[in-house]
Amino acid sequence: MILRILRFDSELDQASYYQEYDLPISSEDRFTVMDALNYIFNNLDSSLSFFSHSVCNHGICGRCLMIVDGKPSLACTHILGGEKVVIEPKKGTVIRDLVVK
Amino acid sequence: MPYQNVKQLRTDVLIVGGGGAGITAAISSAKNGADVLIASKGKVGNSGNTIMIGGSYAMDGESAYHDYGIKEADPKLTKKVLFDSIINDGFHISDQNLVEQFVEESPWIVNEVRLWAEKAGQKFKFGKPATWAMSGRAMGRALYQGLIDSDNIDFLEDVMVVELIKKNDTIIGAIAIDIYSGEMIEINSKSVVLGTGGFQPFSLKNTNSDMTGDGIAMAFRAGAKVADMEFLLFLLTALEPNEIKGSIMPVYFTFFDFKYKVTDRDGNEVVIPPELKAIEGKSELCKLIDLYYYGKVVSEGKGTENDGVYFDFSDSTDEEINSMFEGLMDYYSNFYKKGYYHADSVETYRDIILKNRRIKVSMGNEYTLGGIVINEKMETSLKGLYAAGECTSGTFGANRVADAVVEMMVQGYRAGVTAAEYAKGATFKENREMSKKIVETYLSYFDNSGGISAAIANIELENISDKAIHFLRNENDLNNAIIAYEKLEEKLKSVSLHSKSKAYNFEWISAIQAKNRLQCAKLAAIMAKERKESRGLHLRSDFPMVDNERYLIRQMAELLEGQIVITSRSPIVTSYDLPIGQQKDYFSYILEHEMGLENLLYNEQGESV
Ligand SMILES: Cc1cc2nc3c(=O)[nH]c(=O)nc-3n(C[C@H](O)[C@H](O)[C@H](O)COP(=O)(O)OP(=O)(O)OC[C@H]3O[C@@H](n4cnc5c(N)ncnc54)[C@H](O)[C@@H]3O)c2cc1C
Ligand code: FES
Numbered sequence: 001m002i003l004r005i006l007r008f009d010s011e012l013d014q015a016s017y018y019q020e021y022d023l024p025i026s027s028e029d030r031f032t033v034m035d036a037l038n039y040i041f042n043n044l045d046s047s048l049s050f051f052s053h054s055v056c057n058h059g060i061c062g063r064c065l066m067i068v069d070g071k072p073s074l075a076c077t078h079i080l081g082g083e084k085v086v087i088e089p090k091k092g093t094v095i096r097d098l099v100v101k
Numbered sequence: 102m103p104y105q106n107v108k109q110l111r112t113d114v115l116i117v118g119g120g121g122a123g124i125t126a127a128i129s130s131a132k133n134g135a136d137v138l139i140a141s142k143g144k145v146g147n148s149g150n151t152i153m154i155g156g157s158y159a160m161d162g163e164s165a166y167h168d169y170g171i172k173e174a175d176p177k178l179t180k181k182v183l184f185d186s187i188i189n190d191g192f193h194i195s196d197q198n199l200v201e202q203f204v205e206e207s208p209w210i211v212n213e214v215r216l217w218a219e220k221a222g223q224k225f226k227f228g229k230p231a232t233w234a235m236s237g238r239a240m241g242r243a244l245y246q247g248l249i250d251s252d253n254i255d256f257l258e259d260v261m262v263v264e265l266i267k268k269n270d271t272i273i274g275a276i277a278i279d280i281y282s283g284e285m286i287e288i289n290s291k292s293v294v295l296g297t298g299g300f301q302p303f304s305l306k307n308t309n310s311d312m313t314g315d316g317i318a319m320a321f322r323a324g325a326k327v328a329d330m331e332f333l334l335f336l337l338t339a340l341e342p343n344e345i346k347g348s349i350m351p352v353y354f355t356f357f358d359f360k361y362k363v364t365d366r367d368g369n370e371v372v373i374p375p376e377l378k379a380i381e382g383k384s385e386l387c388k389l390i391d392l393y394y395y396g397k398v399v400s401e402g403k404g405t406e407n408d409g410v411y412f413d414f415s416d417s418t419d420e421e422i423n424s425m426f427e428g429l430m431d432y433y434s435n436f437y438k439k440g441y442y443h444a445d446s447v448e449t450y451r452d453i454i455l456k457n458r459r460i461k462v463s464m465g466n467e468y469t470l471g472g473i474v475i476n477e478k479m480e481t482s483l484k485g486l487y488a489a490g491e492c493t494s495g496t497f498g499a500n501r502v503a504d505a506v507v508e509m510m511v512q513g514y515r516a517g518v519t520a521a522e523y524a525k526g527a528t529f530k531e532n533r534e535m536s537k538k539i540v541e542t543y544l545s546y547f548d549n550s551g552g553i554s555a556a557i558a559n560i561e562l563e564n565i566s567d568k569a570i571h572f573l574r575n576e577n578d579l580n581n582a583i584i585a586y587e588k589l590e591e592k593l594k595s596v597s598l599h600s601k602s603k604a605y606n607f608e609w610i611s612a613i614q615a616k617n618r619l620q621c622a623k624l625a626a627i628m629a630k631e632r633k634e635s636r637g638l639h640l641r642s643d644f645p646m647v648d649n650e651r652y653l654i655r656q657m658a659e660l661l662e663g664q665i666v667i668t669s670r671s672p673i674v675t676s677y678d679l680p681i682g683q684q685k686d687y688f689s690y691i692l693e694h695e696m697g698l699e700n701l702l703y704n705e706q707g708e709s710v
Contacts, residue, residue: 011602030343041607042556047600052607053259053280054143055310057347059444060152060238063144077444079344095281099605 001025001080003036005048006088007097016094018086021045025080033068033075033087037098049097050075065090066098104537107276108286112138112255113524114517115275115290117262117316120149121506122296122490124244125210125513126520130294131253133521139256140277140288142297142311146245149298149311150468150491151509152237155349155442157228158504164208165231175230180204183503188677189694190386191498192637192647194329194655197675199496202477203503207511214510217250218243226435236436236443240506260286262315263613264539265293265323265486268532272323272485276539280610283603285543287536291524292485294516295320296509299469299491302566302622305407307338307347307465313614314621316492320473321620321660326482328657329494330471330621331628332638333570334501335392338465339445340409342453348445351412351462355387357432359425362413363395364459365403371395371410377688386691389500392464393640393687396572399463400642408567409463414454426451464572468505470497470638471625474657479516482659485523489516495655498672499637546609552595555612561589562615566622570629573642579630586623593619624665628656631667635687647690650682 001023008016021040025031031039034057037050051064057076064075067088092100114130116123119141130137139145161183165174184204188195215233218225223239235243248254259280266274266287274289300314321327337351354361363371377390399408414422426447433442440448454460473481473488475495481488490509497503553561569582593616598608634648635641654669672679685693 009600009602010604032344035343042560045599046554046556046608049605049607053261053310053610054148056152057306057310058153060236061144061147063147074444077344096602096605099281101281 001027001036001082002084003040004084004086005098007048008094009049009096010094027081031080033066033073033078033080033085034064036080037075037087049095049099051099104540107536107540108284110138110286110288111529112136112288112290113292114138114520115140115288115293116296116517117141117275117293118149118296118298118490118492119143119145119256119258120151120296120298120490121240121244121509122298122492122513122516123294124248125510126294126296126487126489126517127254128247128251129514129517130521131251131517133518135253135521135524137254138288138290139254140260140262140275141256141258142261142280142315143309144258145256146241146248147238148309150309151244151506152241153307153309154235154237154240154506157232157234158211158506159230159232160208160211160507161204162230168208169212171227171231173227173229178230185677187497187502190502191500193498193649193653193679194636194672195498196495196655196673197677198477198673199475201675202515203496203508203511206515207507210510210514211507214240214243214247217246221246224436234435239436257286261610261613262297263319263543265319266532266535266539267323267483268530268535270324270484271530272483273530273532276536276543278543278610278613281605283606283609285540287540289529289531291527291529292487292520294479294520295473295486295488295492296490296513296516297492299472300618300621301466301469302562302618302625303466303571304560304563304567305338305340305347305463305465307336307349307467312469313618314469315614315617316488317472318617318620320481320483320486320488320492321624321658323486324483324660325486326474326657326659327494327624328471328474328655329499329628330625330658331570331632331656332470332499333466333625334388334468334470334638335464335571336388336467337391337462339450340405340407340461340463342449345445345450347465348442349465349467350442350445350447350450353429353442354412357425357429360414360417360421362416364411364413365398366405367403368411368413369403370413371398374688376692380691386500389638389691392572392638395464396640397642400573405461407461407463408571409461411459412454412462413459415458419455422451422455466571468501469621470494470499470501471628475512477515478519479512480519485527487516487520489513499639543613546596546598546612547601547603549595549597552597553592554599555596555608555615558589558593558596558615559611559618562586562619562622565589570622570625573640574629575641575643576630576633579626582626583623583630586619586626590619590623624658627665627667628658631656640687645687646684647687648684649680650684653679653682
């Protein structure tokens, strides 16, 4: 499955850009967006930033909201499907990558 | 960013943590005249394990009935019964002054929180003897209501405190990192209250990711005593499907009388002797029975993938399974959208069982019994430092009997009072040299290269913990774990960050958390090794006896000249006589000490997780 993620680091970048990550998972694995982002952080690219501190992981705190394929979704409850998924930050001031304040 | 650029703040009382312990401490400190600042890694009232609750909290029935006029309460659960059961079911190593404080002071604050909940429009469902069931979000919102009704409390959210500042054995403030900006902050305060919650060193997680033992580890580094680290509470936790992994939904199966067998990897039934089975689901001791029998399967290499067992429903019809889940969903619909537990789909879970007739579950670490040593005023062994809630030790001994959320609020409220009183007689102090050194140490993470990554460090830590301090423990695994933890400690000294940007650099935060988690896990392994017996939540396959002759003690650790020194002492006794020294096998001990409390400590559904 390909994750296409909008990235931006205010300390390094002039503008945001998309980066694609190829994950060895399919719909059957029932990965949530959060699981996939953690997979990237742990195995592929630990510079990727997303809401990772104070994570409840069960849709309780409501803090991991991002835009998945154009729709606002909680990363920890949204189950990934399909071949390619686009992930973008929610509205607001982007601090870094998918982190918005 | 040199030290001169570090943001400087001042407050009478600094509260670290925005869960229930931190919030109640802030409220009582402010009420007692202090200017209060809360620094919380997550959002105040929306972080920590406080929002993970999927159960209930209670006061004794006697107080509920007589003092708070709750006529549906059952006064048979008296203060004395509660006091005795905490000590008895905690295998007698609670400090009884702490249990007294819990029993005497909790009814008022429990009632207060209930009123805040009502004001905030949150649902709390009453059950006998005097228990309120609710969701974690409701608990968070209730506490937040209490907070906004108080004056003189400021908060810093998404700010992680990393180290305490000390001058001549007195705590005078703390250094923190603003997670979003990466900015470092020095907070000078007359006193500090830690309400940072527990630590969770395993790969299977049912807790909030805040639970990295920061408060326990930084207090320990500053010279405070910590104790009872070998006692970790495990609860049934979902392993599949992936999106529900980590949910404690399977805990409810015991309360709701679901019919299923438990089997190992090969489908062999895990047999729990009938006399023990009889107290399962009725007593707090059931968690110990599950831990032992399921843990044994895993320890003997007969567990499923990811260290679990199967809940096997092959003897039930579709109709029976549907009806079990219907009852559960009806109950959950008191607090959650119908068909859900928190945001996890109960229907999905049911459908997997309908299709496969079995589902993998394991035991996840839900609560830390050990932590910072306190007395009944929440004073630690360091002047100016107070602690409350899950980051403390001593109330529940070797097994948690009563509610952790009650512990957090009853201790939080008391800690706030004591810290405010102390602040009245104290002045602001500085220790520039130490502050500067702390700031430099944490910024130096950005200078390392070629070392281990924070992600790998955390994964290694989890692997060591999964093997040695989960389930049944033994000397050999514990020895290996201590060596492995020490090796990892060395590697962590040169932990390297791939990204050098300070803004939301989770590698940095995660590296600091790894250090704290590791400190706590290592202390747990050392104490587990020293305790050559089985007691409460500490089960040793090589020492299966409860040994009151040698181990009716609390173990304490302290850092003296950079070395970990372990000591032990008898629990503090006020009115409950300790059993006389003897060795007994674990389950005879449980059967002998079962108080026949039956459902007294539970509400009608019996959920107290
Ligand atoms: C799934 C689950 C279900 C549970 N159900 C129940 C139940 O039904 N009944 C019950 O009684 N108990 C239950 N518990 C246990 C109970 O929730 C906790 O013991 C209790 O909420 C702890 O409260 P606390 O305030 O001490 O810590 P927490 O609520 O964990 O709060 C800790 C706070 O400290 C902050 N923090 C941590 N580190 C730092 C740092 N370095 N700097 C600044 N801030 C920091 C965190 O962000 C958080 O705000 C459950 C626990 C879990 C995991
Ligand atoms: S992390 Fe809390 S809702 Fe997703």
